[in-house]
Amino acid sequence: MRADNYLIVRLDQGDEVISSLTEAVKAEGIRSAAVLSFVGALKGCRLILRKGLEKDIDPHVEAVGNGNISYFRGSPMVHLHVSVGSDAGTWVGHLLRGVTDVFCEAVIAALPAALVRSYSEELAASGVTVPYVLDLE
Numbered sequence: 001m002r003a004d005n006y007l008i009v010r011l012d013q014g015d016e017v018i019s020s021l022t023e024a025v026k027a028e029g030i031r032s033a034a035v036l037s038f039v040g041a042l043k044g045c046r047l048i049l050r051k052g053l054e055k056d057i058d059p060h061v062e063a064v065g066n067g068n069i070s071y072f073r074g075s076p077m078v079h080l081h082v083s084v085g086s087d088a089g090t091w092v093g094h095l096l097r098g099v100t101d102v103f104c105e106a107v108i109a110a111l112p113a114a115l116v117r118s119y120s121e122e123l124a125a126s127g128v129t130v131p132y133v134l135d136l137e
Contacts, residue, residue, distance in 0.1 A: 002028060007108040011040065017098040021078045021106060025069055032115035033069040033108045035080055040104025045084060047093035052127045055093075060101050061086045069108065070115035070134055077117055077132065094130060113137075 001008045009024045011017060017038075025033060044058045065082030083092045114137035123131035 005110040007033070007110070009106045009108065011100040011104040011106070013100055013102060015100040015104075017042070017045075017095060017100065017104060018078050018080065020100075021069070021080070021108070022076045025076050025078075025108065028110075030069065030108070030110045031071055031076075032111040032113055034111060035065070035067040035069065035078070035106055035108050037107040038063065038065040038067070038080060038082065038104065041101040042084060042098040042104070043101035045082075045098035046096040047082070047084070047091055048096060048129050049091060049093040051129070054096065054129065055091065057084060057091055061091075063098070063104070065095065068115065068134070070117050072117040072119075072132055079130075079134075096129075 007028055011020050042061050042063050046056050048054050061084035063082045063084045065080055067080035070077050080095045082095045116135055116137045117132040120131045120133045
């Protein structure tokens, strides 16, 4: 649902978060944005907890987060950080993959500046999993 410069996205049971948000901004022609709010439930996710440490978290967690959307080589790149938790614990990190459980909601604000990413050989060599540096076009 679009309201002026805001895009409100509802993800339903089974939707993959990153690919669904990517498709939503593509469909709306949004090149750069801030993910102001992300809330909902995931039935499985993979997070980067810190450089060199990724973790799969299953089965059900509640999630909150925010981030941005930029472009890399002509395609949207969703950069979303989340805090997820359940009775098993709480984790915070960069969301690599997440599958919606029940539903999730995101509020995205289109930005006038063109945010782009470039691949950093230096970051990749240092062990950074997502070595893409943000810049203005």
